[in-house]
Amino acid sequence: MRKLMLAIFMLLMFTTAISYAAVPHLINYQGKVTDKGGNPLNGSYDITFRIYDAESAGNLLWEETQTGVVVDKGLFGILLGSVTALDIPFDKPYFLEIKVGTEVMSPRQRITSAGYAIRAEVAESVSGFDPGMVGTKIVDETGIGDGKVPVYRTSSGKLNYEILKVVDKGDYPFIFDDAVKTTAINNTSWAKCREMQVYYDGIVRFKFDGSVVGLSVSFKLYKNGVSIGTLRTTTLKNNNYATWSEDISVSSGDLIQVYATHNGSYMGTQANTRNFRACWNLGGGKIN
Structure with missing residues (x-):
């Protein structure tokens, strides 16, 4: 056997x-x-x-x-x-x-x-995963440098390699884009300078700054295209920026925007925003 x-x-x-x-x-x-x-x-x-x-x-x-x-x-x-x-x-x-x-x-x-x-x-x-969701530049041959992270953009449906920074400020970490944005204000309406979409429910503190090319400009925060913030005015120019912060109640998916308008003579007036930041309690949430 x-x-x-x-x-x-x-x-x-x-x-x-x-x-x-x-x-x-x-x-x-x-x-x-x-x-x-x-x-x-x-x-x-x-x-x-x-x-x-x-x-x-x-x-x-x-x-x-x-x-x-x-x-x-x-x-x-x-x-x-x-x-x-x-x-x-x-x-x-x-x-x-x-x-x-x-x-x-x-x-x-x-x-x-x-x-x-x-x-x-x-x-x-994996259910729901599509290779096309990944952008062409998440990590290049030099790796992820200081201040560069992948971010999902709802507009394109892709993960993109973008210049964002995270800075710890006590109990509130910031995530922000530090590239200067310029908006020409050659009309009598409010013009959008910046926009970010939040994926968090609760109170978020937004920080932003501004300067002017011209006489003076005013800035205000909007939520989903509706004015909600306090009017902020500055006459600072030539790389000098005024800085403001404001706590806003948000829901996941909300669009928070910085709008600007001229004061007085508006022809040739430009509003500059250098930093648009969102900070939230360490309890959770993410900002896109």
Whole structure:
């Protein structure tokens, strides 16, 4: 009578990974077959492999028979899944049963972590993920420099590599864009200088500054295109900026804007904003 000596190795067969390459559903299996006296066998044998969800009894989940398996000095090696596809999810304990010829070996052997690496394929097809959501410049060859972070922009639906900064100020961290924005005010209406979308519910403190090319300008915060802030006026110019802060109740998705208008003669007047910052309590939230 033959018996199967458990000298078993279970390895997931890896190939060079390319974006969205299929995970090979094959497990490399090696075993040793001896006769009753412990002498290694030689020849060709039909070997059946079965996977159950229990160490004994249980439900048969998968089965394949590999015919003419070559055994040399008692050793053989096969790929589980090469005859019948391994279509089980590997999300709970499984046990392998082996039959050589007509003899079923016991006990069943628990499948170890290598088989469960097949589960990693789920990570390649996460629900709702689209490779097109990632912008072309999240990290370049020099890496992420000081003040540069990826930001999701709702307007484009992409993650973009943008110049933002995070500065700790006590209990309120700031995130802001420090590029100067200029708005010409050659009319009698309020003009939008800056805009950011918030993804936070609660009180957010907004800080902004301004200067003028011309006589004087006024600034005010808007929410979703509606004036809500206090009127701020400055005559500062030539890289001199007035700075203001204001606490505003917001809901996730709100657009907060900085608007400006002229005071007096408006022809040729420009309003400059250098920093538009949002700060919130460390309890949570993110600013886009």
